[in-house]
Amino acid sequence: MSATTTPAGVTRPRPLEAITAWARDNSWSLGLVGFLALLFVFTKLIQPSYGATALQGLANSMLPLALAAVAQSIVIIAGGIDLSVASMMALTNVVAASQMRGQGEEYAVLVVIGVLVLGLVLGLVNGSLIVFTRVPDIVVTLAMLYVWAGCALLVLAAPGGSAAVWLKDLVKGSLLIEWIPKSAVLLIVIVAIVWIPLRRSRLGLSIYAIGSNRLAAFRSGVAVGRTKIVAYALGGLFAALGGLALTASMGVGRPMLGGYTLMSIAAAVLGGVSLAGGRGGVFGPIVAVMILSLLQTDITLVGVNPNLATVLQGAILIGVLMLGSITQFRRGRR
Amino acid sequence: MSETVGTDRAPAPGAVTVMRRQLRDRPVIPLLGLAAALVVAFAIASPKSMGPEWVGIQLRAAIPLAILAGCQTLAMLTGGIDLSVGAVASIVGFLVATLEPNIGTPAALLFAFSAAVLAGLITGIGVGVFRVHPLIMTLAMSLVVFGTANYLQNVLVKIQTGVPDLVRSIGSDTLYAVLPYSLVVFVPVAAVIIFGLRRSGYGRLLFAIGDNPIAARLSGARAWQVLVVLYVISALLAAVAGVLISGLTNVASVNLADNYVLPSVAAAVIGGTSIMGGRGGYGGTIVGALILTLLGSLLGTLGLPEATRQVVFGSIVVAVAAVYARVTAES
Known part of the structure; x- marks a missing residue:
């Protein structure tokens, strides 16, 4: 969402104006x-029996992709791109x-925590490589796509393993x-716990700052490199959450996953991320x-x-992308 | 950069600076050194397999990758990227093989290439006219092309299992076991790209748009026209590569060239083309494709499992790119 906070010292606009302004800012x-x-x-309309069960199925199947899209x-x-999301998942x-x-079931709690830390570390490696080698993001994450995918095959050569009942x-x-x-609630809770505090913190602002103008951010005292690494680490964390969601819904581990990287980029762009x-x-x-998943259901x-x-x-x-870029382009002209 | 980059300060640039500039402007020489090192490593790892046939096999495998990396090089010069090359190459290989028994090779080629041009045209209009980001535009385009190919696979009746003889011969046969026939296709293509980038007005426009789009627009370049033509050229190159790949593997599946997409980007990057646009060339890309091919078959010869190979492959791509960024770093 684009910034809706009023700058300090400005008189608050009337409610109606505030609502229209908010609607304009969030029109997409x-x-x-x-x-x-x-x-x-x-x-x-096309499937009158579409009800609660189908909704659960939809929420269940979209959870991993939603987490990948957040990552x-x-x-x-933050001004980067992570082609290795699917491999990290x-x-x-x-x-x-x-x-x-x-x-045991209790041991699985430790595993979950460990996997989340692993995700953070994977993202940290991606981000550090980008910042310290100065190689463009797309190249580093493209290469890391192979590295993490290879590691996944080393851990488990064929689908296997199991998931805790809880x-x-x-x-x-x-x-x-x-x-x-339940999975929709889970998604909202996870995103609310991580994203909302982040969005309001100094770190969150820094992430937006380095993405919109690196040099300006640097000159305003933002530690550009460190912020970028943190952004990639957060991406890794959400990729790990996506991986756990897959473990939970499939009940097994699969070393080869296709499509999540590209669909996550598509979802991010469709969702208004520039x-x-x-x-x-x-x-x-x-x-x-949700739209992409429901569209697939409908088409079927x-x-x-x-x-x-x-x-x-x-x-x-x-x-949709053409439409979006036309509207953006015309707004930019004005 | 902490290093001294005295390009405008020092009256006589030091030896290091000269070397760096050389490396930045002519990446082919050090890259050829790396390729030679890989050949030596191969000779040590597996002396028995070295020989004329080995040269032919490596060249034959590197050529389609080099052509697809050419698509990336051209797109990257303008600051773009073309991820639809895999899908376009696959559908062309598939169409040629499937249509050939009914309508003959020339007509099948014509039809398949027209399909590729159509795909490139749509991508080009999306990127050039509607200003959709190339990454996402080509991604969406590859979904469309891949889906179409899958649909056609169910509709069209396949008469033969392999690919047409002519295609197979060009893709996989070699002259005296050393020179693959695909060189007949590749050499003119490479010559046109290299010459076109250096000497033609269109080539200069690609660099101009990638280097500074605003300056290019102010000096009268019509970016949208350049971009539409660029993605059509890219699709045509992908089509050529698709024919060669289907000839090399003698299969015409709809996901024939999927595994080439990411290596093609890596080959262009290793070859010294900047993904940010405005800097690079095709000479480096060709050597980059050769290096990746040699690396792949070296890792295969060493008998490493697929998993380790992927890890090593990725690490080496990062390492080469990092060394490259260090050495050629501008302030």
């Missing part, structure tokens, strides 16, 4: 939410699954009423992931050939 996200609502209505968004906002996924096999329960089913999927850095938030990308429900569904998904992505 609001448009996404509106599109999502339309999509839900459409889904209900990608944080890094892109694969590595954390297999480490979690292989360590939990044949162990971990699986964490994403299965619903909470209180059947219309609130690839130039410094603009966007994590809620837009999460909504974008309508009975389109699944291969044409891929074409359609790509075409919609292209259309």
Whole structure:
């Protein structure tokens, strides 16, 4: 989300003005939410039986990608890009699954903590390599994609391992009423715990600052290198959460995962994160992931050939991006 | 940079500075040294396999990668990237092999290349006219192309299992076991790219747009036209590579060239083309592709498992890029 706080010393605008200003600043996200609502209505129309169970399935299947999109968004906002997200997810996924096999439920808590620390370390390595070698982000993370993928294969050569029961329960089913999927609650809780305090902290501001203008940030006293490393470490943390979500929903570890990196970039961009850095938030990308997942369900429900569904998904992505960049371009002209 | 970079201060630049500048402007020489070192390492690791056939095998494998890396080089010069090359190359290889029994090789080639041009045109319009970021535009395009190929796979009836004889011959046969026939395709392509980048007005425009888009616009360059043409050229190159890859492997699957996409970016980067745009050339890229091919087969010869190979491969790409960034660093 773009900044909505009023600068100190300025008289507060009237409520209506404040709301319109907020709506204008967040027009892209609001448009996404509106599109999502339309999509839900459409889904209900073509499949009247679409209900709580299907919603749980949707929330369950989108959780790993949503976490990957959050990881990608944080890094892109800081002016980078992380092509190794899928490999980091694969590595954390297999480490979690292989360590939990044949162990007690309590031990699994330690494994989860360990895997989260591992994610932080992986991101830290990515970020440090970028900052200290001065090689462009895209090149370093492209190479690390191979490194982490190779490590994942070293840990587990073929799908295997298992997940603790409580971990699986964490994403299965619903909470209180059947219309609130547990995994959706989990996603909101995780993002709220990490992102909201971050967004309001000095560190969060620094992350936006180095993404929008490195030099200006440096001259205002932001430790550019350190902030970038932290942003990558946070990306690694969310990738590890994504890997754990995969472990929980699949119940096993898979060393080869495809598609998460590219889909996470697509979701981030669709969610209003500018690839130039410094603009966007994590809620837009999460909504974008919901849209992408629901779109896939719909296309299947309508009975389109699944291969044409891929074409359609790509075409919609292209259309939305063109539309977005046209509106942005026209606003920039004015 | 902490090092002294006295380009405008010192009247006579020191030997180190001259060397750095040489390295930055002519990366081919040190890169050839690295390639030679890999050949020596190969000779030590597996003396038996060395010989004329070995040269032919390595060249044959490096050529498609070098062509795809050419797509990346051109796109990267403008500050872009083309991740759709894998999907485009695959669909071309697939179409040629599938259509050939019905309509003959020339018509099949024509049809497949037209499909590639169409894909490149759409990408180019997206990037040039609508200003979608090339990374995401080519990504979305590869989804579209890949999906189309998968759909066609179910619709078109496949008569033969392999690829047309002509394609297989160009892709995998060699002259006296040393010179692969694919050189017939590659040499003109490489010559046109190298010459075009250095001497033609269009080549200069690519550098200009990548180096400073605003300055290029103010001096009258129409960026959108340049970009549309660029992505069409890139798709055509990918199509050529697709034909060669399908000839090399004698299969025409729809994900034929998927594994080439990331190495093609790595080859251009190792070859000294800046991903930020405005600096680089095709000569370095060719050597970069050669290095990656040699590295891959060296790791294979050493008998390392796939997992270790990936780790080593990635580490070496980072290391080379890091050394490169250090040595050629501008202030």
